[in-house]
Amino acid sequence: MANNIQGFAMIGAQSIVFSITNLRTLKTIERGKYPVAIGDDFYAEHEILPETVDTIVQAFDAINQIFKDYGVTTVNVYASTSWAEADNAEFVRDQLYTRTGWLIRTTSLSEEAFFRTQAIMVKFPQFASITQKGTVLIDISSGSVELTTFCQGTFGFSRNLSLGPLRVYEIMSDVQRSVTNYVEVMRDYIDSRLLDFMRLLPQGVEYTNMILMGSSLSIFQNLIPEGKRQVETDRPGFDMLYDEVTKASDQYLADTYDLTSNQTSLVLPTVLLVYRLIETLNSQSIWISDLKAIDGLEVHAAHAGGFKKLGFDPDEEIVISANNLAKRYQVDDKHMEATRTFALQLFDRLKKLHGMGKRERLLLEVAATVSDIGSYIETHKHYAHSNYIIMASEIMGLNELEVTMVATITRFHSSVTPQSDLKNFPMMSTENRLVVAKLSAILRVADSLDASRQQKIQQLRVSVKPNKVLLSAKVNDDIELERWTLARKGKFFSEVFGVGLELKGRNTL
Structure with missing residues (x-):
């Protein structure tokens, strides 16, 4: 079978979803799911139990047989972020590989958000029209809720909250047995967790539209007509549903919406969360979509494999996410733009020297964008603050290793000089340490070229000579500070690439 026909499996907290897809057309050939309550283990026990591992193996074997029946040879297996909450996640991952041959890749929160936005942008027919106005995408999984904003057709920002219905249910289960006003207490709990999200929302944007999607839509999933992938409802329609759910018994909900007992217990936290968001954002139009992370x-595999052009550049979301982080920590925009421009220019002109590709260029762009966020805490040794802020933040579309690499690059962009082989970062492979060293060296040079933070260099030409890199600059003022800074910070560049640096300036005034 052609390699454009691939199999996918996604392990969630309550089920394993699988699909067979033609990546040239993004048409689904086969799709299904196996209920496996993994979340019950790691939310309650903080580990995946042996009997659950056996159930996963059975599901994998059944799914693999379906893949074989269709002649699928390329299989992509992922686990949601919640998987990593189990203390024994890595042991179980190895056990499953040994028993099934399937190697599971765990996604980070930012990666999952990245995949979901790609799904919506490509597979949601009304996306282009409704996102001209403020739109918030709410992806509901068992353990968390990802809220992503769009306006004027472009990505705004994304935020993950530990407010998934299963997690809320587990937390509030003791309260339910001891209070009479359970709905009110749960509402207060949800409101308290929404405060940070609301505070970070861009000012002056009205979020008229809301899109609901995810693996834990509960009764919302039942509202989508058979044969359709989405349905629209308005505010009054949702208010009626909210009134029904908050006053109904579990038995009524199970009978009316054909739910299992596990599904019924998650109805109230799901509906209450969405209701509070609708009220807070004053959304008038609510779309319910059956799109999932898978x-x-x-979409990501189709784009990455060159099977299909998407009509947009997914990397733009990553850069926007980095810009949002820089804005949150009030970086000097002009210095950041100058440094980023110089860094990318150096990367492009020195390609034969460094041998890196498109993904490394993106990591450099992100690092140049967020390198000074630590100054928000303290300008002295700000690079150290930048490091831990980045490690604790979400940058849309980067996996955990890439976030660590960006944080390390920013840590070494300033005066502190790393060891050329970065031996103090054993969690990285030799190859990744070398990438970090190269990108750090380039960023140190770029940062030096605006050492005065006055954007004195108006234009830069980069020339590779036999034993040095010549930087010819058109300037509007004296650049002695830039030249002196480059002499200090450029030493690491010479260590990494084996060539010297020379900066020449020609005044344009």
């Missing part, structure tokens, strides 16, 4: 995996 749809985003398919």
Whole structure:
């Protein structure tokens, strides 16, 4: 079978979803799911139990047989972020590989958000029209809720909250047995967790539209007509549903919406969360979509494999996410733009010298964008603050290793000089340490070229000579500070690349 027909499996907290997809057309050939309550283990026990591992193996074997029946040879297996909450996640991952041959890749929160936005942007027919106005995408999984904003057709920002219905249910289960006003207490709990998200929302944007999607849509999923992938409802329609749910018994909900007992217990936290968001954001139009994270995996694979052009550049979301982080910590925009421009120019002109590709260029762009966020805490040794802020932040579309690499690059962009082989970062492979060293060296040079933070260099030409890199600058003022800074910070560049640096300036005034 052609390699454009690939299999996908996504392990969630309550089920394993699988699909067979033609990546040239993004048409689904086969799709299904196996209920495996993994979340019950790691939310309650903080580990995946042996009997659950056996159930996963059975599901994998059944899914693999379906893949074989269709002649699928390329299989992509992912686990949601919640998987990593189990203390024994890595042991179980190895056990499953040994028993099934399937190697599971765990996604980070930012990667999952990235995949979901790709799914919506490509597979949601009304995306282009409704996102001209403020739109918030709410992806509901068992353990968390990802809220992503769009305006004027472009990505705004994304935020993950530990407010998934299963997690809320587990937390509030003791309260339910001891209070009479359970709905009110749960509402207060949800409101308290929404405060940070609301505070970070861009000012002056009205979020008229809301899109609901995810693996834990509960009764919302039942509202989508058979044969359709989405349905629209308005505010009054949702208010009626909220009134029904908050006053109904579990038995009524199970009978009316054909739910299992596990599904029924998650109805109230799901509906209450969405209701509070609708009220707070004053959304008037609510779309319910059956798109899942696995749809985003398919879109991502189609783009990454060169099977299909998407009509947009997914990397733009990553850069916007980095810009948002820089804005949150009030970086000097002009210095950041100058440093980023110089860094990318150096990367492009020195390609034969460094031998890196498109993904490394993106990591450099992100690092140049967020390198000074630590100054928000303290300008002295700000690079150290930048490091831990980045490690604790979400940058859309980067996996955990890439976030660590960006944080390390920013840590070494300033005066502190790393060891050329970065031996103090054993968690990285030799190859990744070398990438970090190269990108750090380039960023140190770029940062030096605006050492005065006055953007004195108006234009830069980069020339590779036999034993040095010549930087010819058109300037509007004296650049002695830049030249002196480059002499200090450029030493690491010479260590990494084996060539010297020379900066020449020609005044344009």
